[in-house]
Amino acid sequence: MTPPAPTTPPTPVTPPAPTTTQSLVPAPRKDAKDASAAPKRRPSRGRRTALLSVCAVAAILVLATTALTTGQILMPPLTALRALIGLGDSGDVLVVQEFRAPRMAAAIVAGAGLAVAGGLLQRLFRNPLASPDVMGVTGGASLGAVSLLATGASQTLIPLAALGGGLLAAVLLGAFAWRSGLGVTRLVLVGLAVQAGLAAAVNLMVVRFPAELANSALQWTTGSLYGRTWTEVSAAGGAVAAAMAAAFVLHRRLAVLDLGDDSAGGLGLAPSAARLQLLLTAIVLASLAAALTGPVAFVALAVPHVVRFLAGPPTAGTLALSALTGAVLLLGSDLVVQHLLPVHGLPVGVVTATLGAPWLLVLMIRQSRPTHRSFG
Amino acid sequence: MTARADRPNRTNQLSTHGLDLRYGDRLVIGGLDLVLPGGAVTAIVGPNACGKSTLLRGLSRLLSPAAGTVALDGADIHRMPARSLARRMGLLPQQPVTPEAITVEALVRLGRYPHQRLLSPWSATDQAAVDEALERTGTTELRDQHVDQLSGGQRQRAWIALALAQDTELLLLDEPTTFLDLRHQLDVLDLVSDLHTESGRTVVMVLHDLGQAARYADHLVVLQEGRPAAAGPPSEVLDAALVKAVFDVDCQVIPDPETGTPLVVPRGRARRHATAVAG
Numbered sequence: 001m002t003p004p005a006p007t008t009p010p011t012p013v014t015p016p017a018p019t020t021t022q023s024l025v026p027a028p029r030k031d032a033k034d035a036s037a038a039p040k041r042r043p044s045r046g047r048r049t050a051l052l053s054v055c056a057v058a059a060i061l062v063l064a065t066t067a068l069t070t071g072q073i074l075m076p077p078l079t080a081l082r083a084l085i086g087l088g089d090s091g092d093v094l095v096v097q098e099f100r101a102p103r104m105a106a107a108i109v110a111g112a113g114l115a116v117a118g119g120l121l122q123r124l125f126r127n128p129l130a131s132p133d134v135m136g137v138t139g140g141a142s143l144g145a146v147s148l149l150a151t152g153a154s155q156t157l158i159p160l161a162a163l164g165g166g167l168l169a170a171v172l173l174g175a176f177a178w179r180s181g182l183g184v185t186r187l188v189l190v191g192l193a194v195q196a197g198l199a200a201a202v203n204l205m206v207v208r209f210p211a212e213l214a215n216s217a218l219q220w221t222t223g224s225l226y227g228r229t230w231t232e233v234s235a236a237g238g239a240v241a242a243a244m245a246a247a248f249v250l251h252r253r254l255a256v257l258d259l260g261d262d263s264a265g266g267l268g269l270a271p272s273a274a275r276l277q278l279l280l281t282a283i284v285l286a287s288l289a290a291a292l293t294g295p296v297a298f299v300a301l302a303v304p305h306v307v308r309f310l311a312g313p314p315t316a317g318t319l320a321l322s323a324l325t326g327a328v329l330l331l332g333s334d335l336v337v338q339h340l341l342p343v344h345g346l347p348v349g350v351v352t353a354t355l356g357a358p359w360l361l362v363l364m365i366r367q368s369r370p371t372h373r374s375f376g
Numbered sequence: 377m378t379a380r381a382d383r384p385n386r387t388n389q390l391s392t393h394g395l396d397l398r399y400g401d402r403l404v405i406g407g408l409d410l411v412l413p414g415g416a417v418t419a420i421v422g423p424n425a426c427g428k429s430t431l432l433r434g435l436s437r438l439l440s441p442a443a444g445t446v447a448l449d450g451a452d453i454h455r456m457p458a459r460s461l462a463r464r465m466g467l468l469p470q471q472p473v474t475p476e477a478i479t480v481e482a483l484v485r486l487g488r489y490p491h492q493r494l495l496s497p498w499s500a501t502d503q504a505a506v507d508e509a510l511e512r513t514g515t516t517e518l519r520d521q522h523v524d525q526l527s528g529g530q531r532q533r534a535w536i537a538l539a540l541a542q543d544t545e546l547l548l549l550d551e552p553t554t555f556l557d558l559r560h561q562l563d564v565l566d567l568v569s570d571l572h573t574e575s576g577r578t579v580v581m582v583l584h585d586l587g588q589a590a591r592y593a594d595h596l597v598v599l600q601e602g603r604p605a606a607a608g609p610p611s612e613v614l615d616a617a618l619v620k621a622v623f624d625v626d627c628q629v630i631p632d633p634e635t636g637t638p639l640v641v642p643r644g645r646a647r648r649h650a651t652a653v654a655g
Contacts, residue, residue, distance in 0.1 A: 249494060256489050260473030265438045267542065268462025268490040313477040 049317040052310055056324035060108065063331045067104040068096055070339055098230075105237065106228040106292050107334045107348075108327040111299055113240045113289035115326025116247055116319060118300030119307070120282040123254060123314050124275060125188055131301040132166075132286030135191035139198030140169025141290035142220040146205045149213055149220075159232050159291035162220075166287025169194055170280070187279075223296030223349030225334050236292045243284045244323065250278055251316045296349045298356025299326055305360060329355075386449055387414030388464070388546045388578040390435055394444035397427070397434045397602075404430040405602040407444070412595065414449070417572050417579045419593035419610075421586055423623055427602040428582045429470060429550055435580065436467045436548050448546070462490035466539040470550040470582075474523050480534045481519040484509055487541030509540035513567060529560030536567060547571065549581035553588070561585075565592045590614055590637040598622055614638040 068080040075083070075092055082088045083096040114132065121130040132138050144165020145158045177190040206217045219226070253274040256264050261271040286300060303326045304314070311318050333351040341351075390412040397405040404427040412418045412435075420428045433439040435446055437453050445452045453461055466487075474483075487509065488502045510516045513533040518526065523534055532552065539547055549568065553561040569592055571577045583589040589596060590610035598606040598613065600622045606613040615638070619627050625642050632639040 252489065252492065252494075255475075256486055258473070258475035258478075259486060260469070262433075262438055262469035263467070263472045263538075265458075266436055266462065266465075266467030266469065266539075266548075267486065268457075268459035270458055313475070 045312050046315070046317055049311045049315070049321055053317070053321050053324055056321060056328055059328045060324065060331065063328065063335060064104050064108070067107075067331065067335055068100050070335070071095065071100060102228045102230045102233045103225050103334070104331065105233045106225050107331040109233060109237045109240050110225075110289040110293040110296065111326035111328070111330030112244070112323040113285040113326070114296065114300040114330070115303035115307075115322040116244055117282040117286035117289070118302075118326075119304040119314065119319050119322040120247060120254070120278055120285075121300075122304050124257070124278055124282070127188055128305065129301070130188060130191075132282070132290070133295065133297060133301060134188070134195055135283075135286075136169040136173055136194030136198055137166045137283050137286045138290045138295035139195045139202065140172075141166035141287050142202045142295050143198050143205075144168070145220045145291075145294070146202050146217060149216055150205055150209070156231075159236060162291035162294075163287045166283060166290055169198060170283040170287075174276075219294045219347060221295070222347040223290075223294035223352075224347035225293055225330075225337075226345070226347075228292060232292060236288050240285060240288050243281055243288065246281050247278075247285070247319065248316060250274075250281060251319065254278055293330075294347070294349065296330065297353040298360070299329055299352055302356040302360045303329060305364075309366070386464075386545065389414035389449055390546070390578075390580065391447050391450075392434070392444065393447065395434060395441050395446060396443035397430050397439055398442040399430070403442070403602070405434065408603070410597065410604060410607065412578075412580055412597070414578050415576060416594040417568065417592060418581070418595040418597060419589035420580065420582045420597045420599060421584070421589045422599035422605075426599040428599050430602075431599065432548055432550050432580070432582050436465065437461060438467075438469075459490045462542065462544075464544050465546040465548060466542040466544040468535055468539050468547075468549045468552060470554065472535055474531070477522050477524065479520055480515055480523055480526070480537070481506065481510070483523050483534055484515075484519075484537045484541045487538040487543075490542060505543050506541050509537040512540060512571070513537040527560075528556050529563060532556060532560065532564055533567070536564070540571070545576075546578045546580070549579065551582050551584060553583065553585070561588070568592065586614065586619070586640045587632065590639065591632065591635055610638055614640070 065077050065080065068084060069075050069077050073092070073095055075096075079088055079092060080096055080100075083092040084101055086093055086097070117137075118131040121132065121135060122128055124130070141162040142165070144161040144163070147165070148158055148161035173187065173191055173194050176194070177187045179186065202221060206214070206221055209217050218224075253269055256267055256269045257271060257274055257278075259267070264271045264274070289296070303322050307318050307322045307325055308314065311321055329352065330348065333355060334348045336351050337346050337348045392408050392410045395405055395408040395410075396403060397408075408431070420431060422428050430439065434441060435453075437446070437458070440454060445454070447453065448456075448461070448464065453465075484506050485498075485502070488498075488505060491502065491505075492498075507516075510519055513536050515530065515533050515537050518530060518534065523531055526534065536549075536552070539549075547568075552564050552568070556564065565588060568579055568581065572579055581593075583593075593610060596606070596608065596610045596613055597604055598618060605622045606618055614629060616627055616629050619625055619629065619640055625640075626644060627640050627642045629638045629640055631637070
C-alpha cells in the first residue's frame, strides 16, 4: 500500500517558541547519538528491566547473607556461608542450617510467589486492586490453617491445609462467578465477598481459641515467617517454581487476553479457558505462599505497582522482575522484624502492611494523573 | 503474503445454513442461509440493530449459533480447532481494546499468536510477517510508538496490521471506518481493496455507508431485521426501492460519477432547507 499523502496545510503553523517556564515536555534532544540512529528507536525498556533485575538479584544476595549472619549469635559472612554448606563450628551449622536459612528461603519463595500472583491477577482483571488478598485466596488459606489448628492435628500439616483452603476459596469463587464464562467485574466483586466471608470465619475461630494456641493462630491472621522448616520450604519452593514456570509459559496468552475477548477469540484463543488457566496459576502461587507465611499483606498488591513504576507496563520481563522484587520486599521486611524493631516476635505482615500502605498511596496519587488511567 | 495461490481447494467461501444467532432470549438472526463468495470483498450493510455486527460475530465464531451452522469451504467452523481457524480467518472487532502503553510492533506481533506453539520461540517467519504487515499498512515508521498515542487513523492501520500479521486468507472487519474522518476512511478502504487485489484475500466487512459499500465491495449483503433483504453485486441489488424498503429513506440511486457504482442520493429535508433559505 502506498502511504497516504500527508495532508499538510500550505502554511505550516509554527509552534510557539518553547520557554523555560512552559516546556513541561522535554524538547527533543538533537545530539549526535540521536542523529546517528537513523530509524529512531526508543531506549529499550527491556534493557531497563534487565538492569533492574540484576539490581534486585544483588539486593537478594546481600539481604540473604545478612539474614544468615545476624541474630543472637553474630557471625562473619564467610563463616555463615561455610556453615550453610555444613562446614565449621557445629553450633554455627545448626543455627544457620536449621533456623536462619529456611526462614530466609521461605521469605524469598513466598515473596516471589505473592508478587507474581498479584501481577497476574491485576493484569488478568485489568484492575489495579486485584490481589490474592482481595480474591479470597489468602482468606481461604488462613481458614484452612486455623481449622487445622482447631482440630488439634499435627502442625506439620498446616501448609497442606492452607493450600487446600486457598484452592477451596478459588473453587467457591469460580462457582459463584461463573456465568457462561468468567467475566472480569463479576470475578472481582464475588472475590471481595468470598474474602470478607472467609476473613470473618478466621476471626471467629481465633477468638474462640484456647489461650495456648493464640500465638500460632496469630500467624494466620497477619502472616509470619517464624519457625519455618526445610521440609516446608523445599516442598513449597519446588511447587512455587513449577507454578512460576507455568506463568511464564502462559504469558503469551496473557498478552493476547489484553486485547479484549473479541480480538483474543479472533486469534484463536478461548478467553474464558485461558483466563481460568492463568487464574489457577495465580491462585496456586498465592496459596503456596500463604501456606508458608500466612496472609502477609500488601506484597501481592504493592509489588506489581512498584515494578510498573520502575520498569513500565507489564511484560514477561517485568513479571520476572516482580518475582525478584517480591523476594526483596519480604526478605527485607523480615530482617526489619527480626533486628530493627524494639518489640520482638512481631509477625512480618505487620511490617509489609506498614511499609506497603503509604508506598501504595504515593503510587496511586502519582498515577492518578490523567495520562495514567489505571482505574479505567 | 506467501503460498496463497497454490491452495486451489480453498476458495475461502463462507456460508451459513439455517443460522440462528441469539443474545440470551433475543433472536437476532433467524434461519439465515447466506453464501459469501470466496476471493471477493463482501460488504454487509443495513440499518442500526439489523444484526450485521452479530452476523459477523457468528461468522468469526465469537458467538455460537443457537441453531444451524457456519461453514468455511463446507467445513463447520465450530468443529475446527480454534487455532487452525485463526490461521485462516482474521478478525478486526469494532472496538478492540488497546493494551496500556503497547508499541505498534508489540501489538502487531500478537497477530502471530495462532502460528506459535506454546514454547516455540519467535521465528524469522514471524518477524517477516510482522515486517510485511507494518510495511503494507504504512506503519513501519510508527513501530516504536505507543498505540494509545496515535491518531485514530494510524491506530486503525496498526490494528489492521495485527490482522495482516496473522497471515490469513480471509479477513473479517467490523465497521473498520467508524470514528475515522473521511480521509482516513478512504485510506482504510483503499488498503482493504489493495489487500484483495494484490494478494487475493477474501474480505468480509460491516459498513455503515452505502456509497462506500457499493464502491469497495464486489458483493453486497443488505440485512433487515436479521434477514437478507438483498444480496449480490452492488450494481444489481442497490436501487431506490431497496433503500426505501430497508432504510425507509426516499432516494435516487445514480451512477457514482467517479466509479460508476450505485450512489444513493437521499431526497427530503435538504431540498426543503434550500428552498427555505432561498425564500
